[in-house]
Amino acid sequence: MPTLIVLIGPTGVGKTELSLRIAEHFQTHIISSDSRQLYADLKIGTAAPTPEQLQRVPHHLVGTLQLTDYYNAAQYEQEVMTLLNDLFKQHDVVLLTGGSMMYVDAVCKGIDDIPTVDAETRELMLKRYETEGLERLCAELKLLDPEHYKIVDLKNYKRVVHALEICYMTGKTYTSFRTQQKKKRPFKIIKIGLTRDRAELYDRINRRVDVMMEEGLLDEAKAVYPYRQLNSLNTVGYKEMFKYLDGEWELPFAIDKIKQNSRIYSRKQMTWFKRDEEIQWFHPEQEAEILDYLQKSI
Structure with a gap:
């Protein structure tokens, strides 16, 4: 049976590099489940895969949308299911990775039939x-x-x-x-969760924000500033930079707020993921153990 490996974990935990190595091991493709990496203009602030990483492994659903495009989890579910149908014709295993909880659930469980608001x-x-x-x-x-x-x-x-x-x-x-019956999928799903000690994770998040600033997050935020009211930009990293560009905050304060809000978001992600008993948890450096677990489970 075709198998979808789902690699998840909080922001900054180290999913990207490990996802590349797992995909290389199985000689397969990566599908992103990051709701903001979909937008072509948000490369730095979303830590989107670099051109070098995209060369190492074929990626899907990265940089495919414009900021003004409307997109939701139901569309994502449909797009990924179509994509998997094609990819499973050539690969026994495909890897889905990212930290957008609703997008991961959309693929693994299906979108609930939430009523339309009058x-x-x-x-x-x-x-x-x-x-x-x-x-x-x-x-x-x-x-x-x-x-x-x-x-x-x-x-x-x-x-x-x-x-x-x-x-x-x-x-x-x-x-x-949001807790309706899970949809049956025509493939096996194996979920790997990455976790780190809180102090270690927070230090990585703080350092990652510093790297983003060095790479040009401020310039990226300036470029998309005219679109700031769009839902696609209601995102940690950009919201804080906009406050600086508005003159409300000093730059060092805005950077500190990005770090703080990223840490808060990582806690929300873990709260969500911890409810899922299907996830097998590892430290990102346990690569050998993860590959061994996958080989035995597939």
Whole structure:
């Protein structure tokens, strides 16, 4: 049976290099499950694969979108399923890697059939956001759906508002629509999770942000600044640089906030991944053990 290896873990843990080595070992392709690496103009801030890395192993769904393109997890699921259908004709094993939790779940479990929000509810919640503010709505989500509150990006008003829209419109939690029956897939899935000691991970995240700044994150943020209101740029790294470009923050403070928000995001990722009992956890340096586990599991 064809096998999809899913390599996941928090931001900065070391997925990229290991994914290349695993793909080289199995002589296969990599599909990205990073929702921001899809955008061609966000190379530095998303730590997208370099030209050299793209030469080592064929990659899919990296740099395929423009900032103004609308894209969601349901489209991603459809695109990856079509892609896998083609790739499995030539390869017994394909590797999916990235840290976007919903995108990984979309491929492994399928997207839940979440109801479409009616115009009245949408308008009401938008007005409440404008008059009461995001903090108030976050507190309400914590009461109505504490499980989703733990994992949602509380600074992304669209996600908070959408979860509340579902709560009010259906009388059920948003979480209840995200735990529906798993779709059957015509391939085997093996999940490998990468983890590090918290202090070690945080140090790597901090150093990675410094490297991004050296590589030109500020210039990249300046180039996309005119599009700053787009959802594709509601992303750690760019949001903080925009605050600096607006004159609200000093540059050293903005850099510190990128580090802090990246660390917070890594904790959210781990909270999400830890719920999945199918993931086999390793330290990124346990390459031999990971390959041995994969060989035995395939």
